[in-house]
Amino acid sequence: MAGIVGYGAYVPRYRIKVEEIARIWHESAGHTKSGLGITEKSVPATDEDTGTIASEAARRAVIHAGIEASEIGAIYVGSESHPYAVKPTAATVTQAIGAGPNLTAADLEFACKAGTAGLQMVMGLVGSGMINYGMAIGSDTSQGRPGDALEYTASAGGAAFIVGKKDVIAEIIATASYTTDTPDFWRREGASFPSHGGRFTGEHAYFKHIIGATKLIFEKTGTKPGDFDFVVFHQPNGKFPTNVAAMLGFKPEQLKQGLLTPVIGNTYSGASPLGLAAVLDVAKPGNKIMVTSFGSGAGSDSFVIEVKDAIESKRQRAIKVWDMINDKTYIDYAMYLKNNRSIKMR
Amino acid sequence: MRDVAIVGVGLTKFGERYEVGLRGLMAEAGLAALQDAKISSKEIEAAYASIMASGRLTGQEHVAALLADQMGAKNIAATRIENACASGGSALMQGYLACASGMVDIVAVGGVEKMTDVTGSEATTALGGAGDQEWELAQGITFPGLYALMARRHMHEYGTTEEQMASVAVKNHENGYKNKYAQFHKLVTVDEVMKSKMIADPLKVFDCSPISDGAAVVILAPLEKAKKYTDTPIKIVASAQASDTLGLSDRDSLTGIKAASIAAKNAFAQAKLEPKDIDIAEVHDCFTIAEVMAMEDLGFYKKGEAAKAIADGETRLNSKLSVNTSGGLKACGHPVGATGVKQAVEVTWQLRGEAGDRQVKDAEIGLTHNVGGSGATAVVHIMRRTN
């Protein structure tokens, strides 16, 4: 079966602390930190966007996989912040890694789960024998409306996975999805910031879909929480994944390595992929990993993954997620606005 | 080829000439040159106009015909020469060649730039086109940025200091203080230069030539007919030009301008002179580091030794070699297309003994050094008093 043959991750180096955002709106940083389970978030540089983050992650994935970019037959980039409304980020990535022109590519959008949707698509293409290698990327430079709770969490980052059948570092044993039409979070065409349903985003959206997909894959694979060494859930804040893990019967130590939101914020389409990349950074052959993403609107994709021997020989080529997380520069709210290109120049 | 002399010169005041436009500047310098040569517009047979970026800075292209018309020279052959900041030197060379060939007798060479009709940011972008647009300007590498890259490397290789570079500005402001045509009449100290606003590290605003409006015109005639117009013809004894790669990073060295050293070598050979024979030099100090490199490229100093010599005062007015008596680009101003022609105007005044407070004693031989872009073009002329 198809598996991951290489991956690459990218987290911008700038961070803004909850205290700094709270200072602007005269809110209590303490309440926000305990309420959202987050202390700081990543911020892209002025010259970074979803395309550059996706390209950097993709370049790292090609190096990690040890393949030629020209062997890649499909590239899908999932994001809710594609730089263009019309003009594919996937084509930018294709050019940036020196792949193509003999490949298929497209941009995907499914709120925070477009990256894992892409992963399923390339699994299908590789599994069916249509292509030898496919790349799925989740990348975002997400925006929260100033003053909104989302401003504390909406951040930037991404990860790319190359799926193939040769030199697999982690086999994808199974995948399952759970999708309904649920209006928990949306952004209309032309709107700068998303809107959301406040507390409605919890039980009927995040929890229902994550639990739905995860239970489906338990059934499908005959597994239970205790069978897994690591678990990664979509992480819009620090609390939801912690709670859903407990509700499903996972232990905090299974969640810890892939839980990044408390220190980098919600990287949206990058969130579950970055969590998985962080787990693969340390996973040993034989380890089992459960991943369940969530995208508003709403749906979840679950994956059961088993780590293979080839991971050891490729490990030194990986730029580790937690190393990137710890290599950071703090900025204040004014620099945050400059980096976000929010300072009006005309 | 016959000998050619400068028989008339005219200059506008350089600076922020808000009250006058492109054609007004041309006419002002043109009229001064006609009066200086006591020549009729009708006698002019050809004109060469140097301007770098009139299209971007004023919207006007096709400026040579405009120059001819503004000077009252009807229906003559008029040609624009553009070689970035070396346009003036190149136009002078073309005028020299036209006259020397015997094809025409009286040639007007006019340089002009009107830079204050656009914002400073737009002017910065326009000037950036003197470098490699696709690989430098497109990356936001400005003109000061290119010279800063050279300065940083010069400091690294030769121990040149920011204070030594500042001394170029101090000297040129001293000279400009005595020149009524200069943009700045203000003395500066090394300390003031050092404390001025950083533009592109290590270059500060006082290391940079300003954005200026201005025009300069010289009138050339065959030497054998020159006495008809002037008692003191200034003979052009050498005219040499060389080029190099447009982009800085393709050059053999960042610490000198190879095109300038080649042009200088050829000019000295043409004139059968050596650097020690030169009494005054107008060199292209668009940035202070540029004057340091010029002194080395022209052979006045060995590589790495000019900065200290300048700081020690060896190139001040009436010292070992008087450099940039006009105030240079730094203090007199740098209306880009006018600069190379203005250098010839200043040398003419000096060799005639008409430079007033800033007159160099017994000046007989002068040199002009005009550089385009970050060194992709360089033009050197040597001129000699003949009376």
Place this chain on the structure above:
Amino acid sequence: MENAPAGSWRKQDATYNMTGSKCEKCGTMYFPPRIICRNCGRDGKIKEHKFSGEGSVYSYTVIRVPPHDFRNVAPYTVAVIKTNEGPMVEGHIVDNGKKVEIGAKVRIVLRRMTVDGEEGLIHYHYKFELV
């Protein structure tokens, strides 16, 4: 100026990936790419050549007074980089918390260079980060 799209498109191999050229006759490498070898002239044999994107800082400056299109990123560091292959190239050094100095090692990254107004193209370009 309002740019039409082909100007940046035709340079993409070079601006994204530092694809330059190499004369197979004399071995000289070029970036940006060129058609006629500076050494061999019309006898040269120029072929496409992708640079590694690695090198070291040869000289650098910080641009504090930028052209119009760069106002929102100023100040920014630019450098002349001596590539491992030999030729020098100019490029931005992105901030990654390390101190730029002559001799410092760099590698290629992809970033935005300029954006054409509110509705125009985004121009991606190689930049360098210190390693």
